[in-house]
Amino acid sequence: MLNFDILIKNANILTMNSQMNTFENGFIGIEKDKIVYLGIEKPEATSKTIIDAKNNIVMPGLINAHTHSGMTMFRGVADDLSLMNWLNNYIWPLEDKFVTEKNIKTASKLAIAEMILSGTTTFNDMYFFTGVTAENCKDIGMRAVLGEAVIDFPASVKKTSEEYFLEFINEYENDNLIIPSIVPHSPYSCSEGLLKRIKKLSDEKNLPVHIHISETTDEVKLIKEKTGMTPVEYLDSINFLNEKTVAVHCVHLTDNDMNILKNRNVGIVNSPESNLKLASGIAEVPKMIKKGLTVSLGTDGPASNNNLDMFEEMSLTVKIHKALNDDSTIMNAKEVLRMGTINGAKVIGIDNITGSLEIGKKADLIIIDINKPHLTPMYDPYSHLTYSANGSDVDTVIINGKIILKNRKFTNFDLDKVMLDIKHISNEIIAYKNNGMK
C-alpha cells in the first residue's frame, strides 16, 4: 500500500509529455515535492489529502518565461504612448524613484499572486532587488528563475552592486524553488566587456543567461551602426550564445539570425501582447518553429501588457499567425500549449524537473474548472484551454507538491494585505505624477 501526500482523482489529465499522453478520469499521486503516480488505474494507496478534480482539466503549471515582476506597481500608469515617450517620461523616471527594495518586496509579491491565480507555476524574471523577490517566492511557494538586471549603458534605472548579484547567486545555488540566473538587459545596454564577463560567469557556474534580443527595429539599427552586424550576429561574434542563453522577444530576426540561434541551441521566448502594445512588431514564430527552434512564451512586464495571464499569450500566438500567414492550419492548440508549458521549461533549462506531468518530476500542476458556460460543451480540452479559457478559470494550483491555491483561495498567503500595500505605493506614484514627476 502506497502512502501519498496528495491524491488527485477524477481528473482529465493532459500530461504534455513528449507523447502528449492524456488520461480521462485519471489519478495523480504526489509524495513530498514529486509526482509518484499517474494513470487511469486507481492506485492502491492511502493519501493524507484527496482532491476530487470532478472531471476538470489537470495539466502542468504554465511557465511564464519572461517577465519583470516588480513592475506591477506601474501597471496602467501610462499607455498608448510612443516607446521613447513612455520610457523617457514615465517608466524610467518612475523606476528611478520607486524601485526600492521595500517597494519591490510588495510589487513582486503582487505579481506572484497574480501569476498563481492565472495558472503560472514558474516564472523567469528580469528586474531589480532580486533578493526580496526570491524571499517572496520562498514564502508563497512559487518556483522562479531569478537574476538581477545588469546594465552598463547609461540608463535611469536603479542598480544593485556586483556583490549583491554574486551573493544572490551563491545563496540560491542549490535551492528547491529558486534557480539563479544572470540577466544582462540587452546587447545595446551592455558593453562588450560586460557581456563577456557574464558569459564567463555563466560557463563557470552553469547559469542561465536571460537577455532581450532584437525587440525593436531601432535596437537592430543601433547595433548594426555600431558593429555592422545584427544583434544575434554580434552576440555570436563574441561567443556569447549557447544552450544557456534565454533569448527574449526575437521580433526582428533574419533567416541567418534564426540559423545561428538554432546552431547555438538558444531557447526563444516571445511576448506577443507586449510586442503588439509597444508596437515592437510581430515575431515570425511559425518560421522559428519550422527551423527547429524551441519557442516559449512570456507575458513581459505588467507595464507593457498589462496583465500576467499566460492564457492570453497562448491564445494570441495561435491566432495571429494564422491571419498573418493567410493559413488557418498554421500553429494549433496543442502546439501553443506546449509553448506555454514544456517549451518554457526547456528554454529556461528546467525541463528535467517541470513543464510536464511525468513520474519523478516535481508536482507543479494546475486544475482548470471547466464547469463554466464559456468552456461548455467539451469536445477538446486543448481547444478550450487555447481558444476559450482565461486565467480566471484556474481553480487549484500545486507547486513543488504544495497546494498553494484551492478554489481560487490562497492556502497560506494574505492577498488582501499585499493589495493594500500596493495601494500605498500607487498613492505615492499618483502624487508624484500629479506634481509633474518631481
Added chain:
Amino acid sequence: MLNFDILIKNANILTMNSQMNTFENGFIGIEKDKIVYLGIEKPEATSKTIIDAKNNIVMPGLINAHTHSGMTMFRGVADDLSLMNWLNNYIWPLEDKFVTEKNIKTASKLAIAEMILSGTTTFNDMYFFTGVTAENCKDIGMRAVLGEAVIDFPASVKKTSEEYFLEFINEYENDNLIIPSIVPHSPYSCSEGLLKRIKKLSDEKNLPVHIHISETTDEVKLIKEKTGMTPVEYLDSINFLNEKTVAVHCVHLTDNDMNILKNRNVGIVNSPESNLKLASGIAEVPKMIKKGLTVSLGTDGPASNNNLDMFEEMSLTVKIHKALNDDSTIMNAKEVLRMGTINGAKVIGIDNITGSLEIGKKADLIIIDINKPHLTPMYDPYSHLTYSANGSDVDTVIINGKIILKNRKFTNFDLDKVMLDIKHISNEIIAYKNNGMK
C-alpha cells in the same frame, strides 16, 4: 424625496457619453427600466434596492454587435482547419443535423448566459429559429437584435419559412427587449432579387439589416468575377446600403469601399478574434475610423472564436493595430471601449436607448470588480478595462433596470440546467462525429 427602484452608490462611473464624463464615488438612480439619476451628489432619495459598488467600475453594458448565439453547441468541435474543410466537413453537416428548434433553445440560452457573465447586455444575432432565442432573451432579461438568417445560395443549413420570419418581425415589433432585424447572410449567398426584397422590407418596416460583407479574399474574388465590382460596390449598385445596414467583418475593403460605406452611413462591426482564427485577415480599423466610419465590435460565433468575451475583442483591437502600423499611439483604451459600448449601439441603431450611461436611457450597466491582483493598482480605469480585465471580472449586470447577475450569480436563471442540457446535445454530436458524421 425621490423613490428609486435601484440606487448604486460608491461607484467609479464611466458614462461613455459624448463628453466621456466620469464620476468618482458617484451615484446612479434607476426607476423601472431607466436611469433617472447620475452624479457625485448623494441624491435625496429612498430606494427599494441599494447596491454598494465599493469603488468598483460601473459602465454601460457591452454591445456584442455580431454573433451566432446558437453555435455554442459547436464550440471547439473543430479548429485549426482550412476554412473550406472546417465548413464543408464539420460546420455545415453539423448544422444540417443539429440546428433544430429544440437545440437552439438550449444553445442560445447558454450563449446568453455566457454573454451576461462577461458583461454583454445587448447582442446582435444572426442564426436560425430566432423565435426561441427571443423567448430566451425575454425569460432571462437580455436585450437583443434578432433576425432569421436568410440564404438562397445552396448551402447545407437549416432554413425556416418566410412566414416564420415575417411572423417574428410582427410579434416583436414593439418589444421592450427585442428588436427584430432582417439578416441576409452575405452578398455571395443571397441572390440580387432576395437582397432587393430585403431592402424593400427594411425600408417599409424601418428594420436593421445585418449582413456579412468582405470577410474573406475568396468572397471578394467571387463577387468580382460575377459582377466586376467589389462586394460593397455591388451592394451599392443595387441601392442596398444605408444607415440601417450593419456591415459585419469588412476585412477586405478598398478605399473606395470605405468611402461608399461612409457616404451611405453604414455602421461597421469587426470581429478580430474570429478573423485571425479563420485566417480571414485583419481589417484596417484605424483607417476606417480616420475616414469617419463608426466601427463596433462583435465576437462572431463560438465556433470561430471560441468564446463570447467582448473584453478580448477590445484588447486585441487596440493592440494589434499598433504593431501593424508600427505606431503605439494608434488607437487607445478610451476609443476601443467606445467601440465596445456606444459605437455598438450606434451601429445597430439603438444608441437612443443604450450604449452609454445617461439620464433617460435604459439602465443597461455592468459593475466590474476591481479588487483583483491583475486590476491593481488603479491609475486609469480605461486602461485596466482594455489591457488587463477579462469577462470574469464582471460582478453585477443590470439590463433594462433589472438585476440579472449579482456577485456573478444569476438572480433568476438556472445556469446548471442549461449546462446539463447542452451536454446532452454535445453527447449526440460526439456520437455522430465518432460515426463518421453519418
